[in-house]
Amino acid sequence: MSQTVFAPWDDPDARPLIEFRGVTKRFGDFTAIDDLTLDIYEREFFALLGPSGCGKTTMMRILAGFETPSEGTIRLSGQDIGQVPPNRRAVNMMFQSYALFPHLSVWENIAFGLKREGQDKEAIEARVAEMLRLTRLEKFGARKPHQISGGQRQRVALARSLAKAPKLLLLDEPLGALDRKLREETQFELMDIQEKTGTTFVIVTHDQEEAMTVASRVAVMNEGRLVQVATPPVIYEQPNSTYVADFLGNVTIIEGRARRSEDGYTLDWAEGQPPLKVRSGLDVQEGARAFMAIRPEKVEIHRNRPEDDNVLRGKVIDIGYLGNLSTYHVEMPDGRIIRAQNFNTERDTRQPFTWDDEVWINWTAACGVLLES
Template sequence: MAKKSIGPVRRAYSPWDDPDKTPFIEFRNVTKKFGDFTAVKDLSLKIYEREFFALLGGSGCGKTTLMRMLAGFETPTSGQIFLDGQDLAGIPPFKRPSNMMFQSYALFPHMSVEKNIAFGLKQDKLPASEVEARVSEMLRLTKLEQFAKRRPHQLSGGQRQRVALARSLAKRPKVLLLDEPLGALDRKLREETQFELMNIQEELKMTFLIVTHDQEEAMTVADRIAVMDKGELVQVATPAEIYEAPNSKFVADFIGDINLIEANVIEKSDAGTKLRSVADNFSIESDQVTDAAVGDRVWYAIRPEKVRIAQGRREKGVPNRIDGVVWDIAYLGDMSIIHSKVGDDDGDTLRATFANVSRMVENPITWDDEVVMSFDRDAGVILKG
């Protein structure tokens, strides 16, 4: 029997599943306070060599503070940070085996591309032949050979971004820190650059740590994601696990689009759990065995793409089939999003998405249509809060 997994398997590399594997970067009970404000609260985290790791969260969640402590620009109030087995306490930023790429890129405007890349190498007094070899390697890696003699003002935003990346990589740090590196790029260029970053990281076999508030960016590039909120880790897992098996209502709501249905547990067994929605009194059957007790209030979280929608009305009493009325439709080209109202004005609103696989559709769903929405027993997850 084929092995099942949550979402697509990115690659065989998964050292976080090996209890004997030594972490490359480790935060041990790290707290950072700014006066009375606690930016990071007693946080512990392990990141492994060659991992592309993402710190994800909204503004003020502590992700950038965590990265700045690793880089040496901030000092922990308490706790320890280790990199490749070395306690970083007291080591200034310029002596740490890491390099940081900032959102602003911070290129030298009076220097050419190749001189920007070579700057740190010359500061380290490397032989001229080695500087030339590394600059050539970085130009090739970032596809900037033809722009080597240009200055930053003669480059596009994406090209300047690649110069900053090349300069950060040239010194061959043990870990590259990326602070919102793609925030200034337009959407299409950002998507292209995400895959370029992944390819570079794979080729160099380096450890990358990226800070971002863009969920799609984190899902695209990272081997694992740490979702942060108010200075704490909420969930650390692979992108597919974060998306398909969120451990809380916060994570489910923060990552992607989701339907959150408030419900009560009405029955439990080894085969799963039965729920009844609070607002609309429809029944839900799940194959998930929850640790919530009968009578407890929970949330049933289901992604819109896992909800099927069709014109008509349901057969009464059938679980996981819900009647609704279409009140809004968004056509996005490759896909459509349908919002349907269930019950009265205070009832649930469910979203369903589907791919537009045909150019012409006979009798399409439209506004005010009566529809039935349905989903499988394993489509959603039961969350306690």
């Protein structure tokens, strides 16, 4: 029995949980958010991704009610929440610092918001016990925050944020304080908890890998605008601009002039070099300036000349050994660098290629992405 794919954004009848309509936010002469329109759906794990100053945190603060839009409207479950104060929104926010009360136990931290609401003792005890189970903290309820690890404090903050069963949970760089290995483990825990609770998560991050790991969809932002909103595979494999291609992962971007061919385009890019073939559905004007983006894992490296669409000769000038794979920086005759990757599938410490080796690189016409800007 096939499992239904979760993709409400592709369903014309699906109603968004959150609707941004023409939202602009100015601070004096500076425009932090510029005419932003966006839908986020119930049960989504939605990531706002971009460099510092791109507007992603301002968007989150507007959702939380800490900032008011200069223009436009925001709806939550169909209700305009522009004038609704933060404490009256079905929204909770988890900060990077976690903001736990150091003098309270784990149990008391989780119960804090429920007590403030005036819930009865039995309901609070049942809800806190449920949150401790969900975040695998049953054994730590009596401990103070300084008596548990960074990853456990992160889970306490998450449990406290979820205790009041918000429709929407906002996470502002929630894993920034964790070391790399713990951060990777916690990403999957977050995904598991989000799926179990059914709460809509919106995460702000500048970590591309984190956004690609946890999110159902990613919004790439720049200078207060949405550049592309799509699922992680689409954002990575089909970026809509050189900005998105360059922002997400490693990529080589080659500029040239596009000419139509039988199954796409060829790109004239360097004197004395063969034109590069790329399959594309774009309608690019003959001879127009265009770009090809090619990921290093799509580029193969060889000692002998292969038979393929795009075959180039170059010299290895740098090598990055990353354990599971090696990245080779291959210099072309004109000084341009194209990166290629090899997976290290065997337990052999010797590299198949070394510095100053003359090599061939190649990739198929289907591997590159043609971009107009």
